[in-house]
């Protein structure tokens with residue numbers, strides 16, 4: 001589905017992403033881990049077109065994304081969340097989804113509904129997504145007034161509002177309590193059941209080890225290991241780079257929050 | 260109503276068009292110091308259509324509006340690659356170019372024994388449409404107010420649309436907007452063009468009302484005032500810029516005691532308001548709160 005070949009991004013002398021090779025298969029949950037500053041967020045920004053790569057290629061289902069503008073990549077079915085929550089604080093929860101909403105093919109709405117958003121069927125669909133995100137009773141709240149966990153869920157819902165094939169989650173569990181992480185895990189699994197491919201960037205091991213089909217480890221912008229969760233957990237190279245050779249690789253104590 | 264009061268009110272309504280045009284640009288997250296150019300172009304085109312070609316005022320103002328929009332479209336396309344600060348500087352340069360250009364246009368006409376038409380620094384005199392059709396100052400006030408209310412009505416519909424929500428999103432966080440599949444540049448082009456149309460429309464009415472215009476009326480200070488009205492009024496709703504106008508012209512002009520120091524008083528007021536309310540009086544947050552209260556009480 002998503003294939004990054006020899007992808008690099010330099011910021012001046014900083015090699016944020018350096019000759020990265022990554023292959024995410026359709027329908028899987030691919031976990032991407034790595035220490036702070038290893039280039040995970042930069043990778044997301046490269047795939048979404050916020051940054052242009054210094055070199056290399058980005059392919060989605062065999063189509064080269066490199067020449068496409070960000071909006072064309074969304075059309076192609078890419079969607080994302082942000083490491084630092086980015087919502088439209090002065091809009092209601094409902095409106096936050098409405099601005100991002102895209103009709104599923106064959107379900108397009110009239111110009112009136114596009115303009116005012118008043119059609120019942122669209123209201124119904126957005127409400128359904130809100131229920132799925134556990135925000136069903138908050139649709140009229142201002143996004144800026146939500147609790148932290150709710151804002152995270154709203155970001156997730158918004159990422160789904162554009163009907164993506166591939167969703168990039170940039171540290172969705174950062175700062176969450178362990179009950180919230182369990183809830184998030186369920187949601188990510190549901191996305192997979194819906195046929196969405198997930199690239200999960202995460203620091204919280206408890207989540208990433210339990211939910212991913214495969215995991216890649218990034219260090220200094222390159223992939224230093226790739227494999228099943230158990231393999232990654234027991235890979236000495238990974239432990240050295242990522243955990244400072246600590247033996248304890250499970251549990252939420254590596255829940256670092258950067259920025 | 261006395262002619263004096265009616266003409267102050269008319270001037271307030273006319274400058275409101277400029278303030279609203281500045282508002283439309285601010286909404287998409289850029290600042291323009293050049294809206295006066297579109298106002299001036301609208302004024303010159305309307306004057307030309309009505310006084311030289313004998314066109315109807317409606318035709319004149321309509322073409323004035325289209326000319327303002329066309330100029331703005333050109334500016335928006337020329338500046339697509341520029342980020343905020345450079346965009347602001349280039350709008351200022353563009354407006355000054357327009358003004359200096361108009362200073363060079365000398366094409367006086369003699370119509371019915373009166374000199375009219377653009378005549379460089381001498382200006383464009385004898386724009387007589389409202390005299391010839393026996394409009395009083397009060398009539399013109401009514402006409403301008405009707406136009407302004409109609410514009411507010413259109414903006415109200417726009418304000419309820421997803422296009423406007425998305426434009427505001429582009430203005431607040433263009434990275435997020437891009438990640439949702441929006442094209443910030445497209446929104447900027449559309450809204451700058453709309454703003455040019457609004458300013459051109461107001462300029463057309465201004466030419467008819469003033470009967471005399473000259474390029475130096477459309478200098479930087481005019482644009483700065485329009486911008487200041489939009490900024491202190493706030494970007495939450497189109498009523499914001501009108502409140503800005505009311506504060507400056509309505510309040511400061513009418514208090515005779517301070518009218519000599521009006522520029523100082525206005526500058527001080529803008530500074531004070533921006534310290535107290537950086538988002539302006541009618542900020543997006545304020546509007547959101549009002550909407551929410553209304554929803555809660557089912558009004």
Ligand SMILES: Nc1ncnc2c1ncn2[C@@H]1O[C@H](COP(=O)(O)OP(=O)(O)O)[C@@H](O)[C@H]1O
Pocket residue numbers: 011014015016034035036037038039040041042043258
């Ligand atoms: N916009 C930017 N400009 C300059 N340097 C950047 C920028 N974004 C990221 N970097 C640098 O690139 C490296 C990788 O950052 P990032 O991708 O955010 O890491 P991660 O998400 O893995 O913590 C860091 O050294 C960071 O300082």
Ligand SMILES: [Mg+2]
Pocket residue numbers: 040041042083
């Ligand atoms: Mg990051």
